[in-house]
Amino acid sequence: MTTTTDHSRAGHLRRGDTRPPGVGGPVRQLALRLHFYVGMLIGPFLLIAAVSGFFYALAPTIERVVYADQLTAASPAQTVPLAQQITTARTAHPELPVSRIVPGNDGSTTRVLFSDGSLPSDSHSRVVFVDPSDGVIRGDTVQYGSGQALPLRTWLSGVHRSLHLGEAGRLYSELAASWLAPLALAGLYLWWGRTRRAGASAPKSTSLRSTSLRSTLLRSAPGLTGRARRRSSHAVLGTWALVGMLVLSATGLTWSAHAGQRVADLRGAMGWTTPTLSAQSPENSPSGSSDQAAGGHDGHGSHNGALGTAAAWTPDDAGVALTGARTAGLTEPVQLIPPTGDGDLWRVQEVRRSWTPGPDAVSVDAATGGVVQTLPFSDHPLAARLTDWGIRLHMGFLFGLANQLLLAAVAAALVVVIVRGYVLWWTRRPTRTGGPARPPVRGALLELLRRRPAGTLVGVAVVAAIGWAVPLLGISLAAFLVLDAFLGLAARRARG
Structure with a gap:
């Protein structure tokens, strides 16, 4: 929950407070920038996957009625x-x-x-x-x-998997599955940080503070209006659907063309076929x-x-x-x-x-x-059993109708979260009258590297390894970084 004090503090820092923030400062800015730009650019792919996934989740039951x-x-x-x-x-x-x-x-x-x-x-x-x-x-x-x-479920599967565009179309669903987990986790980190700060402003009683934290992490705080209420609704719904999003991301990637091949190669090398x-x-x-x-x-x-x-x-x-x-x-x-x-x-x-x-x-x-x-x-082997369970879970077969309804609910929640995210951007978009919107600040990664070089390099290595295992994630992340650096250089030159 954003308070007047938060706004005042943020404004004070923008006006020239030179006190160095903690390491959480650049980490939060990095997560904010990732969540913002990936949400804006990958959101359309996720929206298509979520809408088609909603109908695909219910397809087994629909199929039994139609046929x-x-x-x-x-x-x-x-x-x-x-x-x-x-x-x-x-x-x-x-x-x-x-x-x-x-x-x-x-x-x-x-x-x-x-x-x-x-x-x-x-x-x-x-x-x-x-x-x-x-x-x-x-x-x-x-x-x-x-x-x-049968034909109806086959058609829905084709839409969800590749938009009926063949192997090239599979890139859309793999890109969506690749970014779903990082996007959701970055959002959770940002929301947790905000609710933690709200909890810190509560009475010093530990029990009251934890109650305040839970009530804002999984439930919108009462009395919010305007953009604060929309942001809270966006974050709370995303938190409730987080586990489902992570499961869909993991199981979807095992079916993908590129990350799925990495998984298959690993299973073959380890004898887990x-x-x-x-x-x-x-x-x-x-x-x-x-x-x-x-x-x-x-x-x-x-x-x-x-x-x-x-x-x-x-x-x-x-x-x-x-x-x-x-x-x-x-x-x-x-x-x-x-x-x-x-x-x-x-x-x-x-x-x-x-x-x-x-x-x-x-x-x-x-x-x-x-x-x-x-x-x-x-x-x-355990990996083979996990693969089978993941397949049936993603297709809505593992737990019957309950499985299908849960998948449909997660897909519907994802649609609402994405739409609310765009609404949040629209209400603070840059305008010719000098609207309040401004993109998350650059330079967080360099600041982390300056303050914590060893930890930052380890983190970069871990991200690089994940990018290799999930190729579309790694390629698109590299493209984002190059584009962002180019835009930053262009902005500096424009300022003279």
Whole structure:
């Protein structure tokens, strides 16, 4: 909360108070300058990501309503054998190989997926929905990614991820995700400093001071008006949504093109990759060969890793593989990946579901119905499990509808925070009549370097390392610094 005393002190310093401020002075100015300029320049990208993310967060629930006829069986009864359902689905696309099968359960239809080279990528599959209660085809459309996204959710995902501009469009979402955490943390630091100063002016009782601090950090102080009230609302809402913003930033970066590749390289170097099941039986499998059992998330990794052919398997084999998976303890819904050659194994993996640790997987020999290999999710490296949880959390699957509503709330809060930030700038923008606005002062970094050279150099090294790990953050930060230095030089020359 800004008081009259604060304004007087600030004005006194501007008029020529030469007392050196504490180290917190230049740190605060640096955070203020970062928060101001990054908010102004990156705000539009964050706004687009937040608006599209709001609808994407609710997409799984919207999808179940829009595609209810395709997704819902006429009856929960499982009266039609799985082999017959597969045969029926094949009549819709006899020229295409079956890539995966997701047997219907608990009132849902069976999905039979086909590899179709005419689709935009290997992550897209032709999918036929068959009713397991009467064997009727309920729908025929396109599915995207291992998240089983149908056309509407696929379109929303494309907007959120790349604005449907391809790989170049992915830069917008990665730039937004790269700056979301630094921007939010800088804002928290500034707000904490302001509330701490407000708490210091409260009565000397420790309990009263802490109560005052909490009430202003997480709740707007009563009696504020005008810009002070708008600033308080902006900061308080950002504080409440901070954890959600940090989670979205971290999980979003793992999917990004450049920072995501850094994460993938690190996982590979440390042996933290997701383990896989072999499609071949042990006696036929060459040393070191394996096939991915667990696909990536929407838009990352091929969804059609195995192309089943009639020579390699029959529809009856799918029922044997499903029975073997049930015997091994897998919980439906599961996806069945057919073998690609004679003697190869069926791979069966649990479909990612809400409120579960993660998908277990097994490989089954259809000739005997025996389980050849098991791969419980609990055996995955911690980094692989964290990646899976992050994927499901970001997509709104980890905690079901509660997850989706929480993501939508964070996205909505981010929209409001961004808009309020621009309103705050507009109310203090420079005007021809000499409005009150002035940009945060330059030179804070040089002042820190002069006063605390060792600590500042360590900080710069840490930021440089983060910039390497998150390339768009590092590149854009360097661009900001160069631009700011150029503008400062131009201003000095203009002053003579």
